[in-house]
Amino acid sequence: MKPAKxxxxxxxxxxxxxxxxxRYGGDAKILAGGQSLMPLLNFRLSRPAALVDLNRIxxxxxxxxxxxxxxxxxxxxxxxxxxxxxxxxxxxxxSEATKWVGHLPIRTRGTIGGSIxxxxxxxxxxxxxxxxxxxxxxxxxxxxxxxxxxxxxLTYLTTSLESDEVISEIRLPVMPVGAGFxxxxxxxxxxxxxIVAIAAMVVRDAARCKQARLATAGAGPVPVRLRAAxxxxxxxxxxxxxxxxxxxxxxxxVSPDSDIHASADYRRHxxxxxxxxxxxxxxxxxxx
Amino acid sequence: MRxxxxxxxxxxxxxxxxxxxxxxxxxxxxxxxLGLTGTHVGCEHGICGACTILFxxxxxxxxxxxxxxxxxxxxLTVEGLMQNGKLHPxxxxxREHHGLQCGFCTPGMLITALDLLQTNPxxxxxxxxxxxxxxxxRCTGYHGIxxxxxxxxxxxxxx
Numbered sequence: 284m285k286p287a288k289x290x291x292x293x294x295x296x297x298x299x300x301x302x303x304x305x306r307y308g309g310d311a312k313i314l315a316g317g318q319s320l321m322p323l324l325n326f327r328l329s330r331p332a333a334l335v336d337l338n339r340i341x342x343x344x345x346x347x348x349x350x351x352x353x354x355x356x357x358x359x360x361x362x363x364x365x366x367x368x369x370x371x372x373x374x375x376x377x378s379e380a381t382k383w384v385g386h387l388p389i390r391t392r393g394t395i396g397g398s399i400x401x402x403x404x405x406x407x408x409x410x411x412x413x414x415x416x417x418x419x420x421x422x423x424x425x426x427x428x429x430x431x432x433x434x435x436x437l438t439y440l441t442t443s444l445e446s447d448e449v450i451s452e453i454r455l456p457v458m459p460v461g462a463g464f465x466x467x468x469x470x471x472x473x474x475x476x477x478i479v480a481i482a483a484m485v486v487r488d489a490a491r492c493k494q495a496r497l498a499t500a501g502a503g504p505v506p507v508r509l510r511a512a513x514x515x516x517x518x519x520x521x522x523x524x525x526x527x528x529x530x531x532x533x534x535x536x537v538s539p540d541s542d543i544h545a546s547a548d549y550r551r552h553x554x555x556x557x558x559x560x561x562x563x564x565x566x567x568x569x570x571x
Numbered sequence: 572m573r574x575x576x577x578x579x580x581x582x583x584x585x586x587x588x589x590x591x592x593x594x595x596x597x598x599x600x601x602x603x604x605l606g607l608t609g610t611h612v613g614c615e616h617g618i619c620g621a622c623t624i625l626f627x628x629x630x631x632x633x634x635x636x637x638x639x640x641x642x643x644x645x646x647l648t649v650e651g652l653m654q655n656g657k658l659h660p661x662x663x664x665x666r667e668h669h670g671l672q673c674g675f676c677t678p679g680m681l682i683t684a685l686d687l688l689q690t691n692p693x694x695x696x697x698x699x700x701x702x703x704x705x706x707x708x709r710c711t712g713y714h715g716i717x718x719x720x721x722x723x724x725x726x727x728x729x730x
Contacts, residue, residue, distance in 0.1 A: 288573050291593030291639060321635035322616035325596070334593075338640060362629065366690075386705030388620065388683055391629035392636070473704050 286324035290333035309446035315397030357396025376464040405476035414498035423448035436505035463569025479553035483561035502537040530559035583651025600638035620706030623679035630686035649678035670719030672710035
């Protein structure tokens with residue numbers, strides 16, 4: 284269990300990283316936190332010609348508020364996000380989700396950009412990005428482009444990014460003041476990947492639900508935005524009946540696969556149960 | 572690029588260096604090149620936590636890092652916990668509260684607990700359970716470890 288040979292590069296600028304990726308024409312892998320890639324290398328399931336290590340690009344780690352968004356450098360560690368006062372204040376859903384990402388010694392290395400680029404369907408960050416309608420900035424040979432969450436995830440472990448593009452920044456709209464939020468997850472053990480997780484945000488106005496946001500992890504090849512379930516709450520308000528109806532609708536909106544961890548039916552059932560729990564908890568903490 | 576590279580770093584307060592291929596894992600570098608065999612190699616894919624070290628002050632798994640990435644870094648391994656011939660409060664507490672049996676997971680358990688207590692000096696029982704869930708122990712059933720970390724937290728707060 285040792286990696287096969289590779290060329291190792293640790294560029295100190297994003298431009299150099301992109302140039303290296305171009306030079307290897309798809310045979311290089313980007314090394315961010317390494318918490319998913321390194322196990323694949325150790326097993327030799329991945330045998331890239333080269334690794335382009337982003338860890339020496341200091342300018343890729345930051346959290347700042349700008350234009351109604353929180354912008355996070357792609358190499359911002361999950362542990363930094365966990366303790367960030369800006370994230371706690373402006374994106375409490377991201378704070379909560381971070382506590383579910385791996386374990387403490389995973390989060391000290393793991394990055395938000397790496398987690399999103401890896402596009403594991405069971406990962407928490409892609410679900411939050413999808414629920415909050417976030418976007419990523421991708422840098423390639425032709426410059427920068429902004430990719431919305433809904434256009435980013437194609438299927439298992441696959442994004443719409445080109446092999447010579449690097450995520451440089453993640454942008455999430457600041458959550459409305461008083462918004463309720465919850466991340467409900469079921470996993471066999473804490474720190475494991477989710478069998479299913481639901482990320483939820485709600486904005487209340489007394490008995491009305493002005494805005495609902497729901498997205499899944501683990502309920503299909505990509506995170507699923509549960510728009511038709513959100514609409515039930517936005518139309519019918521925050522009654523128990525509306526929450527139940529939204530949860531049932533959520534289960535209809537997903538097409539999970541069966542694997543060794545859980546059957547498709549079980550994942551669909553979890554989608555319903557966790558949507559209900561997430562909505563109940565989110566509505567409880569939302570300011571009416 | 573794939574030829575051996577020189578890695579210079581500080582381990583347990585001592586300047587060290589070695590030469591290795593870029594593909595060499597940090598845990599193997601610590602054990603084979605620096606002779607620090609206290610850090611254990613368990614699953615070799617970032618699940619069991621036995622190889623956990625402090626990397627620039629934070630707990631990290633050395634089996635899923637490359638040695639070359641540690642160039643210029645400050646590392647603490649289990650060998651560096653003891654100071655002036657005195658066991659670290661965590662080590663004392665593990666001994667006192669039966670926090671180990673075979674000892675295989677112990678280096679990773681101690682280092683993980685150290686980061687946990689650095690960032691959260693008064694953890695609840697639930698927070699300790701969550702923190703040490705990063706490391707697999709097949710002997711103790713975790714209860715002794717839990718008691719040990721609680722005891723060490725008290726000692727370290729009073730120190």
